[in-house]
Amino acid sequence: MSTSAAQQPSPQLFFQTINAHQRTEALKAALELEVFTAIGEGNTTPAEIAQRCQTAERGMRILCDYLTIMEMLTKQGDRYGLTLDSATFLDKRSPAYLGSATEFLCSPEMFENTKRLADAVRKGGTVMEAEGTVSNENPVWVKFARGMAPLMAMPAQLMAKLVDPQPAGKLKILDIAAGHGLFGIAFATNNPQAEITALDWKPVLEVAKENAQKAGVSDRYHTIEGSAFDVEFGSGYDLVLLTNFLHHFDPPANETLLRKVHAALADGGRAATLEFVPNDDRVTPPDAAGFSLIMLIGTPSGDAYTFSELEKMFANAGFSRSTLHPLPPTFQQVVVSEK
Amino acid sequence: MSTSAAQQPSPQLFFQTINAHQRTEALKAALELEVFTAIGEGNTTPAEIAQRCQTAERGMRILCDYLTIMEMLTKQGDRYGLTLDSATFLDKRSPAYLGSATEFLCSPEMFENTKRLADAVRKGGTVMEAEGTVSNENPVWVKFARGMAPLMAMPAQLMAKLVDPQPAGKLKILDIAAGHGLFGIAFATNNPQAEITALDWKPVLEVAKENAQKAGVSDRYHTIEGSAFDVEFGSGYDLVLLTNFLHHFDPPANETLLRKVHAALADGGRAATLEFVPNDDRVTPPDAAGFSLIMLIGTPSGDAYTFSELEKMFANAGFSRSTLHPLPPTFQQVVVSEK
Numbered sequence: 001m002s003t004s005a006a007q008q009p010s011p012q013l014f015f016q017t018i019n020a021h022q023r024t025e026a027l028k029a030a031l032e033l034e035v036f037t038a039i040g041e042g043n044t045t046p047a048e049i050a051q052r053c054q055t056a057e058r059g060m061r062i063l064c065d066y067l068t069i070m071e072m073l074t075k076q077g078d079r080y081g082l083t084l085d086s087a088t089f090l091d092k093r094s095p096a097y098l099g100s101a102t103e104f105l106c107s108p109e110m111f112e113n114t115k116r117l118a119d120a121v122r123k124g125g126t127v128m129e130a131e132g133t134v135s136n137e138n139p140v141w142v143k144f145a146r147g148m149a150p151l152m153a154m155p156a157q158l159m160a161k162l163v164d165p166q167p168a169g170k171l172k173i174l175d176i177a178a179g180h181g182l183f184g185i186a187f188a189t190n191n192p193q194a195e196i197t198a199l200d201w202k203p204v205l206e207v208a209k210e211n212a213q214k215a216g217v218s219d220r221y222h223t224i225e226g227s228a229f230d231v232e233f234g235s236g237y238d239l240v241l242l243t244n245f246l247h248h249f250d251p252p253a254n255e256t257l258l259r260k261v262h263a264a265l266a267d268g269g270r271a272a273t274l275e276f277v278p279n280d281d282r283v284t285p286p287d288a289a290g291f292s293l294i295m296l297i298g299t300p301s302g303d304a305y306t307f308s309e310l311e312k313m314f315a316n317a318g319f320s321r322s323t324l325h326p327l328p329p330t331f332q333q334v335v336v337s338e339k
Numbered sequence: 340m341s342t343s344a345a346q347q348p349s350p351q352l353f354f355q356t357i358n359a360h361q362r363t364e365a366l367k368a369a370l371e372l373e374v375f376t377a378i379g380e381g382n383t384t385p386a387e388i389a390q391r392c393q394t395a396e397r398g399m400r401i402l403c404d405y406l407t408i409m410e411m412l413t414k415q416g417d418r419y420g421l422t423l424d425s426a427t428f429l430d431k432r433s434p435a436y437l438g439s440a441t442e443f444l445c446s447p448e449m450f451e452n453t454k455r456l457a458d459a460v461r462k463g464g465t466v467m468e469a470e471g472t473v474s475n476e477n478p479v480w481v482k483f484a485r486g487m488a489p490l491m492a493m494p495a496q497l498m499a500k501l502v503d504p505q506p507a508g509k510l511k512i513l514d515i516a517a518g519h520g521l522f523g524i525a526f527a528t529n530n531p532q533a534e535i536t537a538l539d540w541k542p543v544l545e546v547a548k549e550n551a552q553k554a555g556v557s558d559r560y561h562t563i564e565g566s567a568f569d570v571e572f573g574s575g576y577d578l579v580l581l582t583n584f585l586h587h588f589d590p591p592a593n594e595t596l597l598r599k600v601h602a603a604l605a606d607g608g609r610a611a612t613l614e615f616v617p618n619d620d621r622v623t624p625p626d627a628a629g630f631s632l633i634m635l636i637g638t639p640s641g642d643a644y645t646f647s648e649l650e651k652m653f654a655n656a657g658f659s660r661s662t663l664h665p666l667p668p669t670f671q672q673v674v675v676s677e678k
Contacts, residue, residue, distance in 0.1 A: 009427035010668045011490055012626065014366075014437055017409060018444045021360035022453055022632060027353075029457035056463025061621075062635045062642070063460045068622040069629050070356060075622055088348035098353055105357050114361055118368035121402045124395025151350055282400075283407040283414055287351065290408050293361060296401045303401070329349045 026066050028106060031099045035063065036072075036082060036090035044079040089150075096150055104147040107140065113297050125300040141179065141200075145207035149180035155274065155330045156186035162325055162334055163239065163272045167191030174199065174237045174264060176228045177245045181208025181221075183274070184241060188217040199224040199231065228257060233264035240265060243274040244332075247291070250301035251313050258317030265339045271314070273335040276304040277324065287331040310335050365405050367445060370438045374402065375411075375421060375429035383418040428489075435489055443486040446479065452636050464639040480518065480539075484546035488519035494613065494669045495525035495582075501664055501673055502578065502611045506530030513538065513576045513603060515567045516584045520547025520560075522613070523580060527556040538563040538570065567596060572603035579604060582613040583671075586630070589640035590652050597656030604678045610653070612674040615643040616663065626670040649674050 030036060038052040046061035053060065064080045067073040072090070074081040082091065089098040104110075109128070113120070119127045164171060164187060171194040175184030178198035185208075188194045196217070198208050202225045212221035224231055228245070240261045246254050261271050278289035288304060295302035305313075311322045314337040322337040369375060377391040385400035392399065403419045406412040411429070413420040421430065428437040443449075448467070452459070458466045503510060503526060510533040514523030517537035524547075527533045535556070537547050541564045551560035563570055567584070579600045585593050600610055617628035627643060634641035644652075650661045653676040661676040 007423065008668050009423050009435070011424070011428050011437060012668075012670065013410065013424055014428050014440075015626070017362050017366045017411070018441060019629075019633075020362035021364075021450070022456075022629075022636075023356050023359035025360075025453045025456045026632065027356045029460060032457045033460060055461045058463040058640075059460035059635060062631045063456075065621045066629055066632045069625045071352065072356070075620065084346065084348050085350070085352055089350050089353055096348070098350060101353075102357060111360070114364045117361075117364045117402075118371045121368060121372060121398035122394045124397040281414065282404045286408045287354070290358075290361075290405055292401045293365065293405045294358075296398060297361075301397075329347050329351075331351065 022066075023070055024106070026063060026070065027072070028102060030063060030067055030072075031090065031102060033063075034092060035060070035067070036086050037092040039073070039080055039082055040087060040091035040093060044081065046078065046080075049080065096153065098150050100147045100149075101151050102147070104140070104144045107143065109140070110298070117293075117297060120296050125296065126298050128298065139203070141204050142207065145180040145200075145204050149182055149207075149211065152180060152182045153186075155327060155332060156182040157190070158327050158330065159183060159243070159272065159274055159334055160186040160190040162327065163187075163270075163336065164191050164194070167193070169193060170195070171238050172236060172266070173197065173239045173241060174233055174261075175241045175243075176261070177243075178208045178241075179204060179244075181205075181211045183243045184208075185212055185215045185217055185221070187239070187241070188212070188220055189215055195220045195222070197222045197224060197234065197237075199226070199228055199233070201225065201227070228260075229253075233260060235264050236266045237264050238266055238269050240269070240271045241274075242271060246273060246310070246313070247275060247295055247304055248299050248302040250303075251305075251309065253301075254313045255316045258313055258319070262318040262339060267339065269339045271319065271335075271337040271339075273310065273337065274327070274332055275310065275335065276331070277307055277310070277333040277335070278304050280306050280308060282306065285331060288333075307333075307335065361405075362409055363445070365402065365409065366411070367441060369402060369406055369411075370429065370441060372402075373431060374399070374406070375425050376431040378412070378419055378421050379426060379430035379432060383420065385417065385419075388419065435492065437489050439486045439488075440490050441486070443479070443483045446482065448479065449637070456632075456636060459635050464635065465637050467637065478542070480543050481546065484519040484539075484543050488521055488546075488550065491519060491521045492525075494666060494671060495521040496529070497666050497669065498522060498582070498611065498613055498673055499525040499529040501666065502526075502609075502675065503530050503533070506532070508532060509534070510577050511575060511605070512536065512578045512580060513572055513600075514580045514582075515600070516582075517547045517580075518543060518583075520544075520550045522582045523547075524551055524554045524556055524560070526578070526580070527551070527559055528554055534559050534561070536561045536563060536573065536576075538565070538567055538572070540564065540566070567599075568592075572599060574603050575605045576603050577605055577608050579608070579610045580613075581610060585612060585649070585652070586614060586634055586643055587638050587641040589642075590644075590648065592640075593652050594655050597652055597658070601657040601678060606678065608678045610658065610674075610676045610678075612649065612676065613666070613671055614649065614674065615670070616646055616649070616672040616674070617643050619645050619647060621645065624670060627672075646672075646674065 033053040050057040050060035068075045184196040276288040276291035292304040319337040325334045372392045389396040389399035407414045523535040615627040615630035631643040658676040664673045
């Protein structure tokens with residue numbers, strides 16, 4: 001494109017953005033119809049895939065072309081294939097299948113509230129009843145624990161290796177708002193001497209306990225039922241995990257919580273926080289920075305915090321030093337804070 | 340990124356796609372709150388924009404960051420600015436403001452039907468009542484005519500210059516499914532001797548007539564009320580315009596219509612068709628190819644046709660030759676077919 005063409009205004013981005021919801025719906029429809037699974041099984045022409053998924057051939061051809069445009073399929077002649085990502089995450093037969101995450105990410109409540117974004121901007125926080133997703137015992141977190149586990153297995157293992165790189169000796173760990181439990185469980189499988197105490201609401205802990213059993217670490221897996229803001233943590237922990245938790249609350253609430261964390265740690269103990277951490281400009285990197293909008297939609301005062309902001313919350317709560325660690329290939333980062 | 344990192348599966352595309360509907364909602368909210376207009380007026384900090392738009396500052400900061408991530412705003416320090424595209428198309432004070440197009444593109448019916456995409460794939464066509472958007476006298480086309488006009492002014496002018504590059508002498512034009520009328524009107528303003536006959540349903544023609552009056556070409560603007568499939572066209576036309584029309588129907592229906600068009604043309608006459616024309620692979624270029632999904636959602640058997648398919652329809656209807664012409668910077672193309 002010549003310079004003058006590049007400087008000509010174009011409505012292309014407007015079009016793509018106003019129609020972006022079609023991308024979400026195309027992926028949802030493909031998962032519902034098991035299109036990726038069908039292709040993984042060896043059905044590759046529109047006719048074959050349509051027969052396997054019990055749809056019209058014409059509808060399947062148009063959907064598969066759209067998935068190809070979105071780079072979720074490949075196309076050679078009239079045959080479709082899976083990309084590495086779709087084979088790994090979108091074929092039901094894959095252990096890393098993410099289809100169940102859509103139950104949480106695409107719940108009708110989530111969609112309804114996203115539609116009320118203008119109201120959330122006016123108010124400066126969620127327009128959902130009570131306190132949105134962070135309301136007491138909100139059942140959305142059971143959905144989260146069940147649906148998001150496959151998405152979290154890889155980051156959990158990466159985080160365990162980052163924070164406990166040479167496992168040797170006892171490690172007493174508190175996993176706050178454990179959810180599916182996969183983070184604590186990854187530390188337990190990484191280090192045979194790690195003892196995990198998972199904290200969450202009772203119905204959520206049921207999911208975590210199931211996962212601990214599947215991973216064969218039940219004998220080193222303990223639980224505390226309730227809200228992290230209310231219950232006693234106990235003491236003498238070597239490590240406290242705060243994974244995808246602080247973004248739901250404002251800095252004063254986080255500092256209150258972090259003071260409790262600080263008190264529960266043994267001398268030399270550490271807190272390890274997994275977060276979406278935008279740069280100070282708050283608009284890069286895009287995936288981490290964009291998470292802020294989800295917090296505006298779903299919580300009264302949550303946010304995607306920069307490292308300076310997180311560092312300050314930990315310092316105010318008494319921690320001596322925080323360091324930031326990327327966790328590639330995820331777009332989240334780990335903050336390690338020393339007592 | 341190293342080769343091995345590039346070959347590692349990543350859930351990033353899954354995440355971006357499942358959340359893509361947030362992009363649509365962020366743009367809709369920004370238009371509703373007049374964020375782009377506020378910035379164009381000189382309000383550039385979150386506090387200033389929030390005050391102008393009567394929202395919370397925190398909500399506005401998060402929304403503007405998200406718009407920046409989507410490349411619809413710029414950000415320097417804590418000050419936001421408009422991009423060339425957003426100044427042109429998203430600031431209410433701009434003559435090319437597209438905000439009204441969202442009424443058509445984001446109508447609740449459109450969203451509801453997009454949500455039922457899996458059903459449309461099963462059926463191979465729209466699951467809307469009757470015949471979807473192409474049902475007789477569907478009021479959506481009045482919304483279309485009013486809302487989409489600003490989006491069409493530029494393509495209409497480009498198309499008139501392409502098809503009638505050296506206006507000289509009388510040109511009798513039939514504008515089929517004229518909608519807002521802008522295509523025929525552009526030919527009339529381009530060529531003072533052009534006479535336009537616009538064909539559409541009566542309530543839609545009211546919009547076209549208003550636009551013809553605004554453009555000062557009413558004295559050369561005639562109308563035929565009704566469906567293009569039913570009414571008499573008259574005869575002796577030098578040019579018949581088919582803009583964004585053929586994609587709503589299947590090839591046999593189009594051929595029936597094109598035979599009527601052929602008969603209505605004078606010797607040496609031409610049909611000029613504006614369409615989303617994918618390459619033969621049906622997956623490139625992305626914007627044209629992706630339009631097919633919208634036809635699956637909204638019509639019983641419409642499609643984005645390749646040039647070979649369009650060429651064949653025109654040939655079967657008696658046209659001697661068709662040629663394809665890009666219309667940059669739009670992502671549509673013009674097919675000129677000779678009688």
